[in-house]
Amino acid sequence: MLEVSKELLEKLLFHDRLMIKDIARVLKVHRNTVSKWIKEFDIDTRMWWYHRPIACTECGKEIDSKRELPEKRRKNLLARKILRCESCKKEVARRQNREKAQRFRDKNRDYYNFYMREYRKKRKESES
Numbered sequence: 001m002l003e004v005s006k007e008l009l010e011k012l013l014f015h016d017r018l019m020i021k022d023i024a025r026v027l028k029v030h031r032n033t034v035s036k037w038i039k040e041f042d043i044d045t046r047m048w049w050y051h052r053p054i055a056c057t058e059c060g061k062e063i064d065s066k067r068e069l070p071e072k073r074r075k076n077l078l079a080r081k082i083l084r085c086e087s088c089k090k091e092v093a094r095r096q097n098r099e100k101a102q103r104f105r106d107k108n109r110d111y112y113n114f115y116m117r118e119y120r121k122k123r124k125e126s127e128s
């Protein structure tokens, strides 16, 4: 008789999100055996949204690790392809602002150079 732990079953169900038939294949047992174990360990398979970790796609840090968000919100976050934690959100916003500023500078380079030339000329004139 194969030894299976509640932790392993929960990992396969909630973290890897495998179906009972897939778990049976992985563990090389009949699907009825898996169902029996789930019943014996008293695992509530409807709670996958609670157990499955939500990770930031940027840094891998877990979001809502204390499981404080409601079911709807967690399911919504789990369905997303791109998801960023607060610090990554800020970092991405900073990067985008820098790129925007750079684009603006590039676009206005000629005008900027002209402006700086004039500015230096005027300063020189006022100094002499």
Ligand SMILES: [Zn+2]
Pocket (backbone or CB within 6 Å): 056, 057, 058, 059, 060, 061, 084, 085, 086, 087, 088, 089
């Ligand atoms: Zn992150």
